Amino acid sequence: MNPPIQEKSFQISRRSFLSKCAIAAAATGLPVWFIERNAAFAAEAAAGGSGPLSPNDRPGVALIGCGGQGTYDALNASGYGDILAVCDVNQEHLDAAGQKFTKEGKTPDKYTDFRKVIERDDIHIIVQATPDHWHTLVNIAAANAKKDIYGEKPLTLTVDEGRHVIKAVRKNKIVFQTGTQQRSDRRFRLACELVRNGRIGKLQEVNVWVPGGLRAGPFPTGQVPPPTLNFDFWLGQAPQVEYMKERCGNTFRWWWDYAGGPVTDWGAHHNDIARWGIGQDGPISVEASVITGPIPGGFTTPSEFSATLTWAGNITQTVKTTLDDSPFGQVLKADGQRNGIKFIGADGWIWVNRDEITASRKELLTEPLPDNAIHLEVSHNHMRNFFDCVRSRKNPIASVENGHRSAVIGHLIGIALRTGKKFGWDPTAEKFTGPDAKEGNRQLAREMRKPYNYHFAT
Ligand SMILES: NC(=O)c1ccc[n+]([C@@H]2O[C@H](COP(=O)([O-])OP(=O)(O)OC[C@H]3O[C@@H](n4cnc5c(N)ncnc54)[C@H](O)[C@@H]3O)[C@@H](O)[C@H]2O)c1
Known part of the structure; x- marks a missing residue:
């Protein structure tokens, strides 16, 4: 009978897995048992088919609100989708974002009115980082246009706005992630x-x-x-x-x-x-x-x-x-x-x-x-969790x-x-x-x- 090669190799990789977990625990200050469980979860998720996106599986993304946080969010989103458009009422921020997201010589289209952005059929996702008083009206308009949304925190300016945003998200069956990324930490x-x-x-x-x-x-x-x-x-x-x-x-x-x-x-x-x-x-x-x-x-x-x-x-x-x-x-x-x-x-x-x-x-x-x-619920990366849900149509970790x-x-x-x-x-x-x-x-x-x-x- 052949020796149990698989079992042996498993023992070796298990040892190395445990030692990697111990190193990670020492570096992060998190307990070893928790690191092990997280690693096991990540392996399970990868085996479950959420794996890397194919080059064709890149939704069109538009950034609305190109200040500090919007630029940061869109940079994260650009790992999973193509930034086709940027929008701001401040021309300087708009130009900077256009330049930042220029890829292979192609500059995203620049808009000063978000209504024009959400009209586009090739935009599937809105990353929205306007000041708080704009969140709700942009989110409702984007939801009604059936765009999935990564919308910055705080969700709204008032309690009443929140009820309206939830209604629009649920009525249009869109995927919404709130930018409270500590849920993915x-x-x-x-x-x-x-x-x-x-x-x-x-x-x-x-x-x-x-x-x-x-x-x-x-x-x-x-x-x-x-x-x-x-x-x-x-x-x-x-x-x-x-x-x-x-x-x-x-x-x-x-x-x-x-x-x-x-x-x-x-x-x-x-x-x-x-x-x-x-x-x-x-x-x-x-x-x-x-x-x-x-x-x-x-x-x-x-x-x-x-x-x-x-x-x-x-x-x-x-x-x-x-x-x-x-x-x-x-x-x-x-x-x-x-x-x-x-x-x-x-x-x-x-x-x-x-x-x-x-x-x-x-x-x-x-x-x-x-x-x-x-x-x-487990999420190791807030933006990744959003894009995974865009594909699975599940609720992201920071649901609306x-x-x-x-x-x-x-x-x-x-x-x-x-x-x-x-x-x-x-x-x-x-x-x-x-x-x-x-x-x-x-x-x-x-x-x-x-x-x-x-x-x-x-
Ligand atoms: N998740 C986080 O950790 C985090 C961190 C910082 C900020 N934020 C949130 O991000 C949002 C933006 O914050 P910031 O610090 O980037 O502010 P900012 O002022 O740098 O950016 C906001 C941008 O939105 C633009 N804008 C205003 N009205 C607009 C409109 N009608 N259409 C398009 N663009 C418009 C502004 O001109 C500006 O460029 C806020 O809601 C804030 O709470 C989240």
């Missing part, structure tokens, strides 16, 4: 999986720290928009105001009219992870207070705040700002905590951010979960519903900050409850400047 998944499996005992508290926002102003009045910018189309649904360059750069995030400040910036990521770990649709109450308010005539969102939300099952979530990771290196009165998320249970805590995962006892991480544990429910947390905190009120919240009906409910519910939607509305461009 194994550290965050490990933390959430351990919490969901009771590793730290009954979950009691979740502390979220987000980098504080920029505080500046007053800004000079009488500024004139550069000829390279269509300021009116940049404003879109937002109120008509005098041009200030501080509105339209990537500092749009520090104005209520276009975004929500720190809580919808980094908060869209960390609140998504908090919700993943808690395993519920949404909180049941919210209160928030401004710590450092805006300067009159400057940015309008508070640079520092503190919020407390409660969830069913006596879980408290706090969301606070910190100087850590603040992209602007400006001195704020930080509370000294680091950018990230801490899950605290009756039997210990787990801390996680983009760089590391730690716990109150190392065994909380190193002890493998049993086979029958709750396993959360996930994007909406996690964005809602930021919107609730924003409303609590603007009103100074404490509200109850019904996460199923998506309405405020309690004595001040009426005032809160009035802020679930915003009036759009004419001619913008949910049917614009559809």
Whole structure:
């Protein structure tokens, strides 16, 4: 009989597999058992036929919103599809994107009006990274044109917008990935999986720290928009105001009219992870207070705040700002905590951010979960997960519903900050409850400047 060659070679490759896992574990700080399980999953996925795309299997992609994040997203998308068109209301950003995505001498077509982009039959996918106040109208128009969408976080500017986006995505049966890429990061998944499996005992508290926002102003009045910018189309649904360059750069995030400040910036990521770990649709109450308010005539969102939300099952979530990771290196009165998320249970805590995962006892991480544990959905690459789903027509890991429910947390905190009120919240009906409910519910939607509305461009 021939010797069991296969078995022998398996033993060798198994040994080398284990040693590779040990090296990866040492390099990432992740436990060996988790690395092994991930590698096994990746091998299974590859064997399952999702494998590399053929040269003909490259959908046409258009980028709408060619700023910092859009360019980054489109670069990722260009690994799986062809960037055929780019669109921006800022000619300088548009030209830079055209140049960046020129391939083999062919420059993508350049547009200043996204409606023209979504008319094209050879565009199958929209990568959308406009400022937050534009997300919804572009997403709805693209969904109605049956384009699949990779849409940046936060999904929306308001709670009401989220309901409309979900409706458009589901009605048109398109694939939608929200740009909350921490869902595709194994550290965050490990933390959430351990919490969901009771590793730290009954979950009691979740502390979220987000980098504080920029505080500046007053800004000079009488500024004139550069000829390279269509300021009116940049404003879109937002109120008509005098041009200030501080509105339209990537500092749009520090104005209520276009975004929500720190809580919808980094908060869209960390609140998504908090919700993943808690395993519920949404909180049941919210209160928030401004710590450092805006300067009159400057940015309008508070640079520092503190919020407390409660969830069913006596879980408290706090969301606070910190100087850590603040992209602007400006001195704020930080509370000294680091950018990230801490899950605290009756039997210990787990801390996680983009760089590391730690716990109150190392065994909380190193002890493998049993086979029958709750396993959360696995994605190792957010953009790849989206393109896989474009082909399989499955729901990506950051589905539109996930994007909406996690964005809602930021919107609730924003409303609590603007009103100074404490509200109850019904996460199923998506309405405020309690004595001040009426005032809160009035802020679930915003009036759009004419001619913008949910049917614009559809
Ligand atoms: N996932 C992440 O980690 C991450 C990181 C940064 C930003 N973001 C998100 O990406 C989005 C963009 O952020 P940014 O930092 O790149 O901002 P940015 O200002 O650099 O880019 C936005 C671009 O959209 C353009 N734009 C505005 N209105 C438009 C319209 N009607 N049609 C076409 N283009 C339009 C602007 O001119 C600008 O070029 C935001 O929603 C932000 O929250 C996500």
